[in-house]
Amino acid sequence: MAEPPTLRERTRRAVKAEITETAMRLFTENGFEATTVDQIATASGISRRSFFHYFGSKEDLVLGDIEALGESVRAALEARPAEESAWAAIRAAFLTLQSIKGLQAEQLTVARMYHEVPSLRARQLEKHLRWQALLAPDVQRRLGLPHSATPDPRARAFVAAALACLDAAVDAWFESDGTADAVQLFDEAVAALRA
Structure with missing residues (x-):
């Protein structure tokens, strides 16, 4: 405890x-x-x-504590059942981000800033690189790839694709003025990627 x-x-x-x-x-x-x-x-x-x-x-101020958020997603990913597929596990881990966010009006304000401010987009890309390093080891295991000292490029590519789906879902949610279901948008982006 x-x-x-x-x-x-x-x-x-x-x-x-x-x-x-x-x-x-x-x-x-x-x-x-x-x-x-x-x-x-x-x-x-x-x-x-x-x-x-x-x-x-x-x-x-806008992005929050990137390291802490990444660690919470990593912990959620690693806590998923060992037999769960990489896609199901990373989806569930990303759902933990919903509980961290504020009210919808605040979320829309932050999303608007992401769209309008190049320095925020750049920091978001930096976040993605950090999260790839955090999430790739568990994804690597779930993909059945052998353990390695540095994450396998296939695991890093998987995490990068999942983060791209997350970004696409958030962008579409913002463009809908918060009316669309962000989880459904993520699922649709993943389905298109896996087709």
Whole structure:
């Protein structure tokens, strides 16, 4: 059983959430690129230095903790039944992302920023590369490929394809203004890929 977070950690999370909320409001009002770190810090009542204590960049405010999200998906993937196919297991692991996201209006705001801001797209590609390294070993095992010191290119390609399906589903969901079923869109993208 995991130990409950310390008071210090709970305080850190609360401050991060407050800064993120303030930044998202400013991004919505002024646009992502027009909003500066200094403006976010001032509106949050912290110094610029304190901002960088909590976040590495403005992009991190939107993308969240890439490493932690990747680890939660990896843990969910590895927790799936050993006999489950790679596609079924990665689909179930990706479903854990739904519980992390906020309200639909917030999700649409973030998706809009992904479409409009090149630096966010670039960071998303960086996230994909990190997630490939995290997810490929379990996928490699599920594909029946022999263990290797570095992930087999087929396992990395599988994860890259699954992430591309996830991106396509999120893009289509955004284009529907949040009315389409993102899980169904993912399933349809995977079905097209596997046809």
